[in-house]
Amino acid sequence: EAGVTQFPSHSVIEKGQTVTLRCDPISGHDNLYWYRRVMGKEIKFLLHFVKESKQDESGMPNNRFLAERTGGTYSTLKVQPAELEDSGVYFCASSQSSGANVLTFGAGSRLTVL
Amino acid sequence: QKEVEQNSGPLSVPEGAIASLNCTYSDRGSQSFFWYRQYSGKSPELIMSIYSNGDKEDGRFTAQLNKASQYVSLLIRDSQPSDSATYLCAVSRSNDYKLSFGAGTTVTVRA
Numbered sequence: 050e051a052g053v054t055q056f057p058s059h060s061v062i063e064k065g066q067t068v069t070l071r072c073d074p075i076s077g078h079d080n081l082y083w084y085r086r087v088m089g090k091e092i093k094f095l096l097h098f099v100k101e102s103k104q105d106e107s108g109m110p111n112n113r114f115l116a117e118r119t120g121g122t123y124s125t126l127k128v129q130p131a132e133l134e135d136s137g138v139y140f141c142a143s144s145q146s147s148g149a150n151v152l153t154f155g156a157g158s159r160l161t162v163l
Numbered sequence: 164q165k166e167v168e169q170n171s172g173p174l175s176v177p178e179g180a181i182a183s184l185n186c187t188y189s190d191r192g193s194q195s196f197f198w199y200r201q202y203s204g205k206s207p208e209l210i211m212s213i214y215s216n217g218d219k220e221d222g223r224f225t226a227q228l229n230k231a232s233q234y235v236s237l238l239i240r241d242s243q244p245s246d247s248a249t250y251l252c253a254v255s256r257s258n259d260y261k262l263s264f265g266a267g268t269t270v271t272v273r274a
Binding site: 090140155 | 165204205206208209251260261263265266
């Protein structure tokens with residue numbers, strides 16, 4: 050079984066530019082989550098999809114972040130315009146049910162904003 | 164106050180020794196507790212979950228939970244060089260997806 054796949058693994062952009070991160074969950078997993086770890090901080094929850102619907106986006110930091118999951122398969126997280134404080138690692142996770150004990154994480158996408 | 168705090172690392176132990184990792188949390192409503200292991204550049208991997216006070220053992224790993232003290236720990240017995248990684252403590256109010264993570268403790272097992 051393929052795991053959760055994220056790309057790019059590392060992206061370096063200038064402040065003010067746009068970046069789109071992609072997550073491919075495990076096939077058949079209806080639940081998809083985004084978390085992030087900014088420099089020197091803990092991993093923080095961003096949002097949760099069930100299929101194509103946003104169930105909880107309480108962790109999204111501001112309106113520069115837009116997450117989509119068209120068709121309920123892969124998801125994208127767009128940051129526009131990127132700021133320096135957005136630098137960090139963005140993790141995606143998926144699960145069949147919403148129970149945390151079956152969350153499978155991807156390796157993360159590292160974002161560096163210069 | 165941070166939601167989840169872990170003992171600061173790095174923690175260096177000799178091969179075969181016991182590595183002890185500690186974690187405290189601030190939300191008394193927390194019900195579910197997890198330990199993840201993360202190798203450098205890799206995904207966090209769930210290694211233990213615990214929901215009730217007491218000890219839970221799985222192979223060389225033992226998780227201990229004390230809700231009254233808001234404390235959860237992880238013991239790694241007979242530490243191996245392959246255990247060298249960052250260990251993340253995570254809690255949630257119920258068995259759900261919104262995990263609160265600690266900053267992690269990096270463990271190095273010396274051969």
